[in-house]
Amino acid sequence: MTNGPGGLDETANTLWHGRFAGGPSEALQALNDSLGFDRRMYQEDIAGSRAHVRGLARVGLLTDDEAANVIDALDRVEAEITDGSFVFVASDEDIHTAVERRVTEISGPAGAKLHTGRSRNDQVATDVRLWTLGAIDEISGLIHRLATTLLHRAEAAEQHYLPGYTHLQQAQPVLVAHHLLAHGWALLRDADRLADARVRVDVSPLGAGALAGSSLPLDPDGVAEDLGFSARFENSLDAVSDRDFVAETLFDLTLLGVHLSRIGEEFVLWSTAEFGFVTLDDGFSTGSSMLPQKKNPDVAELARGKAGRLLGNLTGLLATMKNLPLAYNKDLQEDKEPLFDAVDTMRLTLLALDGMIDTVTFNFDAMAASADSPYAAAIDLAEYLVARGMPFRDSHAVVGGLVRDALAGEGSLEDLVANHDELGPDAAALLRPGVPVRNRTTPGSAGPAPVADQLERFRSALAHRQG
């Protein structure tokens, strides 16, 4: 037997040994093997094989006995991998190879028929699609959980308010509930995007073969139905060569990650001594190895930081896909690690962020103290004048002038307003603590009445998306 340089003596065991005189080199194997990461798809791979075998039996390519035999072997392989007794060998290049090898060992000649009419190209596309469907469902559940936690914290925040910001400069007070639900609505859109992507993931590629289908009387529709897919592929070349469904899922996860990074950033800021708006629970904070007084918001920081990694996974996969000619190319093996990493990252991030938000203490007094600056009500003074017939541009200038005078030390804004001809004591009352936020009354806005309505809408939006 001739092996390549540094080759392993496994020639007889490769899936393509008939065509090859020599075995694979060690360097090729090290680069080429995907078992290290694709073995986590073993259940999907075995489910696909069961459906394929049943399909072969339906069209008479396997007898019922042979099919039963191979399915028993598949069951045994699944049990062995699950309980850890499965022994992988050097020629197990990927999970598909390993499962087929072991099935053939167990069931002999019947097992050697398992791969009839099938290629690893349609097989791997099927596995990745099945895996992605499960991942979307899991992540959607975790998004729902975080959105529910935001809702509960919003309900419990009652009429408390904090400064709203633009340019990270205090702008207008908003209810804490309003702020939390802003993130909640973004999460619901993330879940909707994943649900929409799911429709395009939910298509079976099995039966596409290596690239062009088969001369055998396969039944791709029946196999698709057996696997629970909503449809089968329309074009065999497309079925085995596109990973747009992975890219789309990665985009949705990345945008979700971007949303979580914004939440993370706010909690980082809010937990500083300078803001003091929140106190993180000890279970969701870390200490410093050197500075005894430190309490660090690592969960929030990682929620912020993980977005970069997700974005890298997305752009990496898109770069891999770019310019690939039809149909399958080995480059496509690079689809799995970014996908798995993105889903693993999201699972950890969503769970930790959920726990952090569930247990955080909101320091409502500090929030109010910060939001109660009379300057935050400047727009209400301008609108007071508008309600009395003054064009907005003029009222903006009048109030801007008073703010400038107050800042220049000519008196408090309250006094300047109270003594102003066109404003007076009624207008000065608008500056009192808690008043500005109560005056936000328009639909979808930051005050108590619209937020009560919004909470109701959010509850029903969540319920509609329940499982």
Ligand code: ARG
């Ligand atoms: N491990 C391969 C992948 O992940 C499976 C498909 C291999 N196909 C092939 N023609 N070599 O893409």
